[in-house]
Amino acid sequence: MHIVWNVFLNIFYTCMDIKGKTKDNMKARQDLELCCKCPKLRIQFVNEKQVKPPASYVLSKDQAMEVCEWVKGLRLPDGYASNISKCVNLYDYKFYGLKSHGCHVFMLRLFPIAFREVLPIAVWDALTELSYYFRDLCNTTLHVQNMEVLEKNIMVTLCKLEKIFPPAFFDSMEHLPVHLAYEAKVGDPVQYRWMYLVERLMHDLKHKVKNRASIEGSIIEAYIIEEISTFCSYYFEPSIQTRLNQVLRNDDEGECDLVDRLPIFTHQGRPFGRPFGRHLTTQEYNAAELSKL
Known part of the structure; x- marks a missing residue:
């Protein structure tokens, strides 16, 4: 869980170009002259000032605003994750107070969607492969054959990331995902070995x-x-x-007909957000009936 947390923060802060937390700083650009042949990313002098040329993996200000506004309007199922939209500050378009489980959900589920339209295809594909890698590791049921395939694919994915990000981006934390597939193959599923259960218990004990x-x-x-x-x-x-x-916190104690409904819609509760209502069109009604069948 801490590996996913740290890897996500390194990627997220670098793509969002958050000052003081990004791995794409001046020192990283100076290392390019010694380690890599990337003349387009080397530091340039404009009016006797050092300027970083824009990289393909760094979002512009408008793109960062688009990502923050998308996360601000995000609504997740109850109990699935914390309210990540509260961590977004639209004044300076930054994230504050993002916890480890929120980073876990964002990396596994939301990252490919949030950055789909703002990152180049090559960068998005490599980051999406890394997201799917962590998602497959966190499945409740694991197969040895799948873990062996993941163990080989993660090496290729990290090589793709090395072509994109500067050398200063990679530290010991970016190397650890290589060993996770083997650990999952040898040990149990990660749900029985990570620290979320212990952290929830510590949270309850602190309130006592x-x-x-x-x-x-x-x-x-x-x-x-x-x-x-x-x-x-x-x-x-x-x-x-x-x-x-x-009573459950979403139960409004109202009468609700739960017959002939899908299992995911059998929980009683009130709708989220402002009350509104309208009649379905014929096309929407037919689509709903077909999906129900």
Whole structure:
């Protein structure tokens, strides 16, 4: 999980050209004169000032604005990820407070969509292959044959990235994806080995701390009270709302006909956003009926 996080941030900050965090800085451009033959990317002097020529993997200001506005209007399913749109600041078109799981979802699912229209095809293809590589590794069911194929393909993908990004972009973190396919083949699926479960537990334990003078005692006291209250709730009347029968946060307690519906639409709840309504056209109604069948 930390490999995906760091790889995503390096790619994202470099493509968005965020000052102070991008790997495409002046020192990286100076290394090109020693390591690579890229005359178009070498530092130029304009009015006695050093200027970086625009690279193919760096978005312009208008393109960065387009990506930020797309993420700002993004709506994800409940429980799938945090609200990534809150991390976007449209004033300076930057991201703030993006957590590790948000980076994980963005890298695996949103990155190929967000940068599809703003990056060149060659750059987008290499980054999309890297995104699919991490997505295949995070599947709940893994096959040895597929892991062997991924183990070979990731080497080709990293070679494509070396043709695009400067040498300073690659450090030990960009090398670690080579070993992930072998680890997945030898060990279990990554869902049983990553740190998200531990981080969620640490988040709950931190909220139990009320007395910072005795942190361990405060956590133990809150944990015991929670266990006692859960045990006592087994003897309450069913009409009394407890942790065992509490209503889901999206349930509006309204009557809803769940017969003849797809499984993904069987959850009760209220619509998200401003209320609106209109009648479907004949073409839309036929398409909905065909997809239902």
